[in-house]
Amino acid sequence: MKNVKYKFAAVSVVAVTLVVSYFKPVIPAELMFGSYSYEALNMVSTGMINRLGLYSLSLLIVFSLVILIPKKRFSFTNLGQYTLYVYLLHGLFIQFIRREDLLQLNQNLDIIPLAVIAGTMVWFLSNKWVITLSQPIIEGKATLIQQQIGERKLPYHKEKTE
Numbered sequence: 279m280k281n282v283k284y285k286f287a288a289v290s291v292v293a294v295t296l297v298v299s300y301f302k303p304v305i306p307a308e309l310m311f312g313s314y315s316y317e318a319l320n321m322v323s324t325g326m327i328n329r330l331g332l333y334s335l336s337l338l339i340v341f342s343l344v345i346l347i348p349k350k351r352f353s354f355t356n357l358g359q360y361t362l363y364v365y366l367l368h369g370l371f372i373q374f375i376r377r378e379d380l381l382q383l384n385q386n387l388d389i390i391p392l393a394v395i396a397g398t399m400v401w402f403l404s405n406k407w408v409i410t411l412s413q414p415i416i417e418g419k420a421t422l423i424q425q426q427i428g429e430r431k432l433p434y435h436k437e438k439t440e
Contacts, residue, residue, distance in 0.1 A: 288342035295339055304383070305332065357404040364403045366416055371399055 299305075308314040309321075309329055316325025375381050383392065402408065410422040 284345050288345040291342040360404040363409055364400050367403050
């Protein structure tokens with residue numbers, strides 16, 4: 279019964295956040311970046327409270343989503359073991375998309391294609407070959423590359439000794 283209460287609370291938090299964000303005007307993304315001053319955001323008197331509130335809401339949503347993670351295994355469950363890689367590598371794509379201005383978010387419903395892009399990015403960055411090639415950079419070791427070379431059993435040519 280205790281689990282049901284937590285799951286209900288988590289669903290409520292996520293649902294209320296989605297409904298409010300649909301009707302609320304767009305919140306400037308720069309508010310989430312610590313590199314923008316409150317003066318640059320035109321929030322000199324309320325900037326710290328707004329940023330702290332947004333960070334708190336984000337943390338509450340994260341905890342709510344963690345509560346909703348199922349215990350049952352699915353076909354995509356294995357992707358979760360590579361979250362460090364996704365977290366560290368997604369910034370490359372995000373910076374490129376932002377720099378080239380490839381994505382416009384003009385309405386709240388524009389988040390739907392953004393969710394599809396995010397899911398695709400997670401799938402791509404969790405692929406075995408991306409993990410294998412980026413492991414030396416991220417972890418400082420190349421065990422996955424060594425395993426791949428070992429599995430292929432490259433032909434070994436012995437020189438003839440007479």
